[in-house]
Amino acid sequence: MGVSLSGGRGGGVGAHRHGTGCCGPTWKCQLGWAVGWAWAVAVMPERRMTWSAGRLGGGGVDEVARPDSTMSGRRRTLRASSGRWSADARKVAGQVARCFPAASSLCPTRGARRPQTRRRAIRRPSKARRPRRRTRTVSDQMTTAHTPATTPTAADDGGEAGSSTVLYLGLRRSPLEWRAELDAAAARGLSVHVASDADVSHTGLPGHRLGSFDRGSSLAEQAAQVSLDRAPAAVVCWGDKHVGLTALLAERFGVRGIGTGAAAVTTDKAAQRRAMEPYGLNPPWRAGRTLDDLRAVASELGTAGRPLVFKPAHCSGGRGMALITQDTGLDEVFALTAANYSGTSDFLVEEYVDGSEHSVSGVVSGGTVRILGVTDKSVDGPLSPSWATAVPSILADTQVKDLMRAAEQAVLAVGLGTGGFHVDLRLGSAGPVVLEVGGRLGGDLINSHLIPYAHQGAVRPYEALLALLTDGELPGETPEPSRGAAMVLLPKGGRPAGEVAVAALARPRVVLAEDWPGTDTVVAIVVTEDPADLPAAVADVRESAR
Numbered sequence: 001m002g003v004s005l006s007g008g009r010g011g012g013v014g015a016h017r018h019g020t021g022c023c024g025p026t027w028k029c030q031l032g033w034a035v036g037w038a039w040a041v042a043v044m045p046e047r048r049m050t051w052s053a054g055r056l057g058g059g060g061v062d063e064v065a066r067p068d069s070t071m072s073g074r075r076r077t078l079r080a081s082s083g084r085w086s087a088d089a090r091k092v093a094g095q096v097a098r099c100f101p102a103a104s105s106l107c108p109t110r111g112a113r114r115p116q117t118r119r120r121a122i123r124r125p126s127k128a129r130r131p132r133r134r135t136r137t138v139s140d141q142m143t144t145a146h147t148p149a150t151t152p153t154a155a156d157d158g159g160e161a162g163s164s165t166v167l168y169l170g171l172r173r174s175p176l177e178w179r180a181e182l183d184a185a186a187a188r189g190l191s192v193h194v195a196s197d198a199d200v201s202h203t204g205l206p207g208h209r210l211g212s213f214d215r216g217s218s219l220a221e222q223a224a225q226v227s228l229d230r231a232p233a234a235v236v237c238w239g240d241k242h243v244g245l246t247a248l249l250a251e252r253f254g255v256r257g258i259g260t261g262a263a264a265v266t267t268d269k270a271a272q273r274r275a276m277e278p279y280g281l282n283p284p285w286r287a288g289r290t291l292d293d294l295r296a297v298a299s300e301l302g303t304a305g306r307p308l309v310f311k312p313a314h315c316s317g318g319r320g321m322a323l324i325t326q327d328t329g330l331d332e333v334f335a336l337t338a339a340n341y342s343g344t345s346d347f348l349v350e351e352y353v354d355g356s357e358h359s360v361s362g363v364v365s366g367g368t369v370r371i372l373g374v375t376d377k378s379v380d381g382p383l384s385p386s387w388a389t390a391v392p393s394i395l396a397d398t399q400v401k402d403l404m405r406a407a408e409q410a411v412l413a414v415g416l417g418t419g420g421f422h423v424d425l426r427l428g429s430a431g432p433v434v435l436e437v438g439g440r441l442g443g444d445l446i447n448s449h450l451i452p453y454a455h456q457g458a459v460r461p462y463e464a465l466l467a468l469l470t471d472g473e474l475p476g477e478t479p480e481p482s483r484g485a486a487m488v489l490l491p492k493g494g495r496p497a498g499e500v501a502v503a504a505l506a507r508p509r510v511v512l513a514e515d516w517p518g519t520d521t522v523v524a525i526v527v528t529e530d531p532a533d534l535p536a537a538v539a540d541v542r543e544s545a546r
Contacts, residue, residue: 484534
């Protein structure tokens, strides 16, 4: 069989039989064929592949997903993205053609297709078939509000005439979360305009739906840089650094928001402590802004012999935090104020509270607080980042109620108007202590995936927030979760993210696994039919990754 390097419809290395216009089996043609395939074998396996399966795959880089264990009787497949292989094949063909021009020139009919024999269709009488009963799974019960999408929704593709617009200030880094943010707007019939101080072109939104601003300028200047054709129905942000601008724009556009006063408090840890002081939610604390202040505060609070926690006052996500002991160099600690979003040197020092760590998510409007979820966080030591977050909490009912009561008091103390919130707490021997209050919904897949999974899609925080901001609809009381759901961070240990994800999916209760941006870990989502089984399932997944 004579073979040629083909640039046909497939765009890759192709084979043609005699009689379709190819040259005969000359040594030059055979040499070109052999070199081309040798090159393909050497190059293509090195290409990173995208695998997806099930509804949650989404096609992200290094992303692997599958239905949960209830689908064990159904066939599961992993399929490679054909677009990536076509691109590789075209590149290989081009490289070989440049190295061996004679081989490709010997086949003037490159891309010729073998004539297809037309077969006569045979009509068979249709037979009524009984529809197969399909088992509902966790994946089936998840909707676009929290299922990552691979492309922008219909509400964002230019056909948004007559629809309301929601303005997003920034997006989360993880595709799992920013896709859920876009999908929540689509589920509410809203068009999305994204303005950010970072590049968000990866969303695939059209250019007229994207904007930018310089966060190094003042809030007023940033607000002036955000331009829209018409006033939005809501303004939403997903990170603390945009809370102030979100509140300011909401007031200027005349839409619901937490208020600029509350935004100023929630983005200043010292102001939070002052606001919560009457409620007994604080540990012993002091604030300052100079190195001398830090020395004085450490000397005053350190007399009890307990470790102290240093926090930049205008920061989030644990950035810049440090543990202060008697041997700690305060000069190095003070330098951590560079993590402040505000560019100031303001800081907070407080006593370290020993106990379990938790987060409370919800929405608030007009003094009415609706708590949507209480989560448990797993940490390895003081100030270490959490490696797992689980819904619902395994604490006793009385302890969960104590956390919810403390979170509600904190939200009202800082003066949040209308919007989403998250409250981080530590439950010590003396009761709950508030670590911080956020004037926006939190991350760690809590609101995009965990709460919806735990409630089988009946509670969707992203949609609940948009409904509140656009229509003033405050959700009803949150029912008890019927399932357990957790996100677990698995160390790569020098392995490719795809390999770690595939290994995680081998565990029976893992429904999704994907590279976690900005870290050397892969995030896996674990779902159990019984919430009581969740801690053991989380431990099993983490142990399997070691």
